[in-house]
Amino acid sequence: MTLAGESEVAGSTSADLTTHAQNQADTPSSPVVRFGPDEPLLLDSGTRLDHLQIAYQTYGELNAEKSNAILICHALTLDQHVGNVHPVTGKPGWWTTLVGPGKPIDTDRYFVICSNVLGGCLGTTGPASTNPATGKPYGLDLPVITVGDMVRAQARLLDHLGIETLFSVAGGSMGGMQVLQWAATYPERVFSALPIAAGARHSSQNIAFHEVGRQAVMADPEWRGGRYLTEGGSPRKGLAVARMAAHITYLSEQALHRKFGRNLQDRDKPTFGFDADFQIESYLRHQGMTFVDRFDANSYLYLTRAMDYFDLAEDYGGRLANAFRNSQTRFCVISFTSDWLFPTVENKAVVRGLNAAGASVSFVEIDTDRGHDAFLLDEPELFSTIRGFLSSAGRPRGLG
């Protein structure tokens, strides 16, 4: 665990990192595929994108039958850098514990793809991308996007890569929302699905926390109505506050107590002031500060909004089972006992919907005190569950 004051990339200043992060929006350190006005992406909002760029990473080799592809869908503030060093932060990929040679998602066996989501800021079209129609960053001129839009963009990428069906789609949190959306929108293209720490809709409380974050960004005068990339400035303070609030929801009360308790930071006594006396304060400030170096504030608005709008049952006449009618996909739903952002009850609602649709579904609730972020951590039961599920699902597909 890192605490305040530690730079994410040795020798890099915050300004260097920010510039580097901004460059990633148009010219990412990842392969890209571009679609022009002849292939517009129709959006759930009723508008369309005439230019779509998708940045992605792959790991392993696609087999001759093209039957071993696994799509990983990333969470709100993550990106396509699942298994390689991050181009901005210099840190290892966010799921290297799970994805790689011999790992549960074994790149000796599977061809793994992860693309930056639509609305993101690491190379797929998002508010920080240059709008080809104006030559300036989209900012708030980008239409609001949905999880459904993200998934349709990913399907474009798969078409481009010549992959008809996915052996599996996997992801946690917002990634898990995309997994469910994939299974609903493209049932014939999804052989198996692993939604982790997710739900079929965003709850009132989750919308509330996202709204706090958005208000924090928009309250920052340097946000400038979303035009900071063209007019100068950066709503760093607002975005840091948003990140701090969100970060609390990713952990559990127990984990915070275990890691930080009421321990003081580098001091024996409280200072009777407003410095970061407590370790938890220092940790949160660090989370806020490092986040703004690698993430675009408008992108944060768009992606939180996409999550808020997510309500799969609503899109299928109010009944979740309708989203999975006649599905042949094999599902494995995973939740964590201490996750209060997507608690087990929300994951179980997904399982109930799948059961009502007659789908093949297994459900695992993993006992951990690490909260929502457990899906990103070294959780042996998570690893063995995913390994076992993929091995079992792969057998009828000849991926033994």
Added chain:
Amino acid sequence: MTLAGESEVAGSTSADLTTHAQNQADTPSSPVVRFGPDEPLLLDSGTRLDHLQIAYQTYGELNAEKSNAILICHALTLDQHVGNVHPVTGKPGWWTTLVGPGKPIDTDRYFVICSNVLGGCLGTTGPASTNPATGKPYGLDLPVITVGDMVRAQARLLDHLGIETLFSVAGGSMGGMQVLQWAATYPERVFSALPIAAGARHSSQNIAFHEVGRQAVMADPEWRGGRYLTEGGSPRKGLAVARMAAHITYLSEQALHRKFGRNLQDRDKPTFGFDADFQIESYLRHQGMTFVDRFDANSYLYLTRAMDYFDLAEDYGGRLANAFRNSQTRFCVISFTSDWLFPTVENKAVVRGLNAAGASVSFVEIDTDRGHDAFLLDEPELFSTIRGFLSSAGRPRGLG
């Protein structure tokens, strides 16, 4: 329940309310008592206040024996206006459901006192008060205060009123912290004590949420290093964000789901934008906006800090029971099942400490889905518990 756009006082603008609120700091609509440099208040930080003003309200009559006084300690963003119309918002007192003639805290029987806490902004010395040494508002020149300091200030008020012992001290949340502090600091002055939805310390997660709120205030350029009252401007946006984040913690996931769910606000379909599409967003924005009309931003910093520093066991050699050694006070500890800010486990830790000290204690956990704020709401079991406890405790004191 009120939603966005509704003015708290008909015909009053936000600017009117803010001016009115600022005036309350020095010249409140409440009786005040002032102490000068001949009677300084020594603070836990090692500094002292040479000038102390305390604003308070009373209800009912002090009996001849002075044996029927109940001190109510208020929570973070409340004030002394327990049972009368609020001078700024025009709303009823915050505990009129519980305090009044014939109510559980029966003003026909008891003499009820509530003072604005030290560090507050409704007439007791706080950062918005004029510093007599400079003629300007204290701002951050006010020393950081603690729950212990608040209680010592209240004891000064009781001395002034000629009340030696309190029949009871009652309060919820930060008010409950003061109740516990009263029982620890002045055991001989506290006949009975009612800490509600509180704890003997602030948890890591609670400190985390407070730190988010403080950072939101301090990120607002209009905060001006705490000097907005002298230099102009007001960190309204930052304070509103702080309030929004905190407000989520006062409710429960279930209550939010029940009250708001994913309902849209005055529209049939989402707008695919960043307006308040959802009722929960509109509600939170309203909570933020109305709060800044009545509360001082620096006061919010000071009071959250006081709560963060609260750790009664730490002040008594690391063992909570030591705080209540030989206590003759009768305690009634009350928690709510859906309170995740001060969950039952924290209240039970208080009960265990009291048991270990051999104190007289009863404990009631009230089943409700309304979260932390249940102590402010119409909760019949809360009312009957308090009524019963006070009646029973009053008998040996001749208050039958």
